[in-house]
Amino acid sequence: MVGDGSFLVEEFIDSITSQLDRVQDSLRIKAVNRPLTYALKDMSLELKVFVELDAQGKVRFRTGGPNEAGASVVHLGFTTITKPMIEENTVSLAASRSPTLEEAGLAPEEQLRLERVGVRNMAQLERLQSSTGVQTVARYADMPVDRLKRALVLNRPKVTAVHPTPPRPAPVPAPAPRPPQSVAGKPRMPQPQPPASQPPVLKLKPGTRRLQLSGHRLIGEAGPPKVHLNNQPLGIAEADDDRLVVEIPEDHLGGTLEVRLHDGSVAAYELSVDDGESWGPSAGTAGTAGADGHGDAWSDGWAPDEEEMS
Amino acid sequence: MAWHELAETLLELVESVAPQGEPGLVVTEAELEIPLEVGGAVDRGRLVFYAGAPHSRWRTGFLPPVHRSRIRVELVELLEEDAGGR
Numbered sequence: 315m316v317g318d319g320s321f322l323v324e325e326f327i328d329s330i331t332s333q334l335d336r337v338q339d340s341l342r343i344k345a346v347n348r349p350l351t352y353a354l355k356d357m358s359l360e361l362k363v364f365v366e367l368d369a370q371g372k373v374r375f376r377t378g379g380p381n382e383a384g385a386s387v388v389h390l391g392f393t394t395i396t397k398p399m400i401e402e403n404t405v406s407l408a409a410s411r412s413p414t415l416e417e418a419g420l421a422p423e424e425q426l427r428l429e430r431v432g433v434r435n436m437a438q439l440e441r442l443q444s445s446t447g448v449q450t451v452a453r454y455a456d457m458p459v460d461r462l463k464r465a466l467v468l469n470r471p472k473v474t475a476v477h478p479t480p481p482r483p484a485p486v487p488a489p490a491p492r493p494p495q496s497v498a499g500k501p502r503m504p505q506p507q508p509p510a511s512q513p514p515v516l517k518l519k520p521g522t523r524r525l526q527l528s529g530h531r532l533i534g535e536a537g538p539p540k541v542h543l544n545n546q547p548l549g550i551a552e553a554d555d556d557r558l559v560v561e562i563p564e565d566h567l568g569g570t571l572e573v574r575l576h577d578g579s580v581a582a583y584e585l586s587v588d589d590g591e592s593w594g595p596s597a598g599t600a601g602t603a604g605a606d607g608h609g610d611a612w613s614d615g616w617a618p619d620e621e622e623m624s
Numbered sequence: 625m626a627w628h629e630l631a632e633t634l635l636e637l638v639e640s641v642a643p644q645g646e647p648g649l650v651v652t653e654a655e656l657e658i659p660l661e662v663g664g665a666v667d668r669g670r671l672v673f674y675a676g677a678p679h680s681r682w683r684t685g686f687l688p689p690v691h692r693s694r695i696r697v698e699l700v701e702l703l704e705e706d707a708g709g710r
Contacts, residue, residue, distance in 0.1 A: 333630040
């Protein structure tokens with residue numbers, strides 16, 4: 315709502331819906347002590363408003379003031395719908411977790427152009443692009459193709475780092491003291507990038523049971539990515555958009571770790587089990603590998619005094 | 625006239641359908657067409673709509689506009705499975 319008393323149509327709908335939900339909830343609470351209750355089945359409102367267009371091109375309503383003639387009449391109908399109807403007609407929660415256009419770095423005018431073709435987040439843009447092509451989207455949204463491509467590339471799902479989570483403490487005490495230079499979280503400089511065909515190598519201490527994958531947009535509409543070690547699926551202990559914890563078998567001997575992201579790309583790492591002599595938190599910090607295989611890939615072999623990049 | 629939130633006004637309208645006391649009469653369905661004075665305001669950062677009966681049935685003076693509304697209420701038996709959602 316702005317100073318002139320006008321409000322966006324979606325604000326209006328949200329506000330009325332919230333009020334109607336309150337009515338239903340109150341009626342349901344009353345039913346606890348009554349065998350029967352009334353339910354508000356539907357409601358329609360002939361709202362007398364002045365319709366305005368703001369500087370961003372968005373439609374705003376302003377309710378008519380006293381003795382103000384010439385208002386438009388907007389007929390709005392609200393009705394109750396069932397859960398299956400909601401699921402059929404709304405965007406899934408998984409889809410809505412995708413970055414918004416604003417979070418993807420698009421300017422307000424660009425956001426508005428994409429919203430006009432029904433795109434409100436990056437997942438919707440990707441879906442439209444995969445079905446119609448980026449050229450078509452750009453033509454209908456009246457945006458440069460390069461701008462759309464850049465936004466799509468920058469917001470692709472990717473794995474940026476893999477870390478072994480600390481293994482369970484062994485019954486024998488006194489782990490070897492860490493070198494003073496090896497400070498967890500201290501930025502490290504990457505090694506020169508290996509060829510794209512060679513996946514980064516991650517050395518693990520024996521007994522490592524979990525790996526933490528850091529990244530961006532790790533969860534898609536179908537859920538978290540599939541993670542395989544030597545083509546054997548791994549269990550996922552924790553999943554979030556920027557973090558994934560996978561469980562690896564206790565007796566594994568290393569091999570190829572593949573993360574199959576929801577855009578079809580695969581991030582690969584080579585796991586090797588070290589006997590513990592050369593293992594350390596720094597050596598266990600995996601390099602980043604772009605989902606496309608030619609991202610910021612760096613590998614193992616960092617000396618403890620090297621700086622870490624996370 | 626005191627302004628009430630739209631939800632409170634609608635609840636009052638629904639309640640008005642239920643007969644008071646135990647008259648042995650049950651209204652199973654009702655449709656109300658009523659004029660409402662509706663206004664919006666921002667309360668704690670969110671848009672809230674207020675609604676109430678018109679100030680007067682006469683077109684006189686300096687009055688806010690009246691918005692015609694229609695609501696339909698039905699008597700329902702709340703089942704266990706309905707308790708989780710609409």
